Amino acid sequence: MVDLKQFEIWFVTGSQDxxxxxxxxxxxxxxxxxxxxxxxxxxxxVRTVFKPVVKSSGEIFNIMQDANVTANCIGIVAWMxxxxxxxxxIRGLQIMQKPLLHLHTQYNRDIPWADIDMDFMNLNQSAHxxxxxxxxxxxxxxxxKVVVGHWQQAQVMNDVAQWTRVAAARHDMKGGKFxxxxxxxxxxxxxxxxxxxxxxxxxxxxxxxxVGDLVAVINQISDEEVGRLIDEYQSQYELSAGxxxxxxxxxxxxxxxxxxxxxxxxxENGNFKGYTNTFEDLHGMKQLPGIGSQRMMAAGxxxxxxxxxxxSAMVRALKVMGSGLPGGNSFMxxxxxHFDPANNLVLGSHMLEICPSIAAAKPSCEIHPLGIGGxxxxxxxxxxxxxxxxxxxxxVDMGNRFRILVNEVEAVxxxxxxxxxxxxxxLWKPAPDMATGCAAWIYAGGAxxxxxxxxxxxxxxxxxxxxxxxxLVVIDKNTSLRQLKNExxxxxxxxx
Numbered sequence: 001m002v003d004l005k006q007f008e009i010w011f012v013t014g015s016q017d018x019x020x021x022x023x024x025x026x027x028x029x030x031x032x033x034x035x036x037x038x039x040x041x042x043x044x045x046v047r048t049v050f051k052p053v054v055k056s057s058g059e060i061f062n063i064m065q066d067a068n069v070t071a072n073c074i075g076i077v078a079w080m081x082x083x084x085x086x087x088x089x090i091r092g093l094q095i096m097q098k099p100l101l102h103l104h105t106q107y108n109r110d111i112p113w114a115d116i117d118m119d120f121m122n123l124n125q126s127a128h129x130x131x132x133x134x135x136x137x138x139x140x141x142x143x144x145k146v147v148v149g150h151w152q153q154a155q156v157m158n159d160v161a162q163w164t165r166v167a168a169a170r171h172d173m174k175g176g177k178f179x180x181x182x183x184x185x186x187x188x189x190x191x192x193x194x195x196x197x198x199x200x201x202x203x204x205x206x207x208x209x210x211v212g213d214l215v216a217v218i219n220q221i222s223d224e225e226v227g228r229l230i231d232e233y234q235s236q237y238e239l240s241a242g243x244x245x246x247x248x249x250x251x252x253x254x255x256x257x258x259x260x261x262x263x264x265x266x267x268e269n270g271n272f273k274g275y276t277n278t279f280e281d282l283h284g285m286k287q288l289p290g291i292g293s294q295r296m297m298a299a300g301x302x303x304x305x306x307x308x309x310x311x312s313a314m315v316r317a318l319k320v321m322g323s324g325l326p327g328g329n330s331f332m333x334x335x336x337x338h339f340d341p342a343n344n345l346v347l348g349s350h351m352l353e354i355c356p357s358i359a360a361a362k363p364s365c366e367i368h369p370l371g372i373g374g375x376x377x378x379x380x381x382x383x384x385x386x387x388x389x390x391x392x393x394x395x396v397d398m399g400n401r402f403r404i405l406v407n408e409v410e411a412v413x414x415x416x417x418x419x420x421x422x423x424x425x426x427l428w429k430p431a432p433d434m435a436t437g438c439a440a441w442i443y444a445g446g447a448x449x450x451x452x453x454x455x456x457x458x459x460x461x462x463x464x465x466x467x468x469x470x471x472l473v474v475i476d477k478n479t480s481l482r483q484l485k486n487e488x489x490x491x492x493x494x495x496x
Contacts, residue, residue: 184307274302328357
């Protein structure tokens with residue numbers, strides 16, 4: 001899990017010298033109270049830092065410049081307590097490199113009907129001060145999040161907290177490193193992509209390391225370390241017959257543990273935030289990493305199979321956004337369909353690598369043949385995923401731009417035993433219905449790999465797309481194919 005408390009947002013309040021010292025003292029006092037309220041709130045996943053009230057172009061420029069170079073600052077919350085002439089914001093907004101949330105609030109919740117006078121009006125001018133600020137950002141074509149309401153309302157707190165999670169993921173991507181062990185699966189289109197364009201757009205880099213580099217680390221793992229990890233497996237999972245200590249296939253479990261530790265040390269030593277591999281390039285490894293990849297995801301790393309570095313990056317982004325929230329996030333694949341007219345379902349799974357953070361109950365640690373890759377039988381965690389609302393997210397390279405797709409789904413409980421399917425799995429119903437949802441996904445060019453989330457919503461992904469300047473396509477209960485195809489045509493015209 002990623003510790004979001006390492007990050008901070010800056011609470012920046014706008015005013016001007018015209019109001020005099022007494023009013024400006026009140027402005028600063030109110031801003032400090034709101035900032036502290038956010039900082040103390042249990043719902044807020046990051047720290048909130050009060051910054052002095054800005055009253056001139058130079059002060060605004062300086063605070064934006066400071067925010068740009070402050071490593072743990074992930075974004076700015078801006079509020080215009082009084083009127084703050086927007087021309088003096090231009091220089092600062094031009095150099096701003098951090099996401100901005102425009103908080104359209106005021107210190108007082110209610111109008112003091114019996115006592116309101118012009119002094120009160122001069123102090124509490126957010127109603128039109130924030131409109132002036134909003135105008136200049138719209139004219140400058142700046143992406144930002146606007147939250148409206150009194151700062152003590154639960155929905156306002158929820159909206160700001162939600163935005164900070166997305167800002168943290170965007171910040172985490174900047175300078176993030178992802179490793180590909182080998183290349184992507186041969187002849188596959190959707191796992192390809194422009195890594196240079198990705199670094200320009202999102203800020204993360206993707207570079208290849210030979211599988212032999214990983215194998216060299218795996219081979220250095222001591223038997224003592226393997227033994228300690230086996231003990232951890234025994235405490236967290238139900239070990240199936242045959243792989244327990246003293247049984248005939250226990251060595252396979254030790255091999256899997258050694259691979260996991262090799263992955264862990266390789267990623268830690270290289271400061272990587274995620275990785276991808278492929279069953280077509282396992283030279284020197286005894287088995288395809290199953291439980292190792294599952295547990296690396298559970299620890300917060302991005303992962304996707306078959307060289308799909310884009311999905312690995314999205315899994316990491318969702319891991320950051322959802323850190324500390326109930327539920328989990330995982331690499332996923334639409335695997336097969338249940339076309340019962342009365343109960344259409346998608347079975348989501350993969351060969352091995354589904355994150356146990358989405359499990360409904362204690363996973364079972366098992367070993368079974370894989371039938372692909374030509375290696376020894378791999379160890380994996382087998383479980384059913386929890387029921388409830390979820391989203392599938394796909395990042396695809398359209399050639400001239402990136403596109404993010406979201407499909408809202410409803411996961412349902414797995415009631416069948418599935419005795420011959422030894423993999424982790426989830427069943428869901430896509431919105432708005434099976435025929436429309438699947439057709440919309442295909443029209444939009446969505447990948448067969450996705451990042452699956454139980455604890456995030458479309459709103460999170462919408463904010464992420466806006467922060468990164470990436471096209472977003474949403475498939476939800478309101479989707480119609482006619483409208484979606486029009487949206488795709490409009491996007492093509494816009495991005496040309």
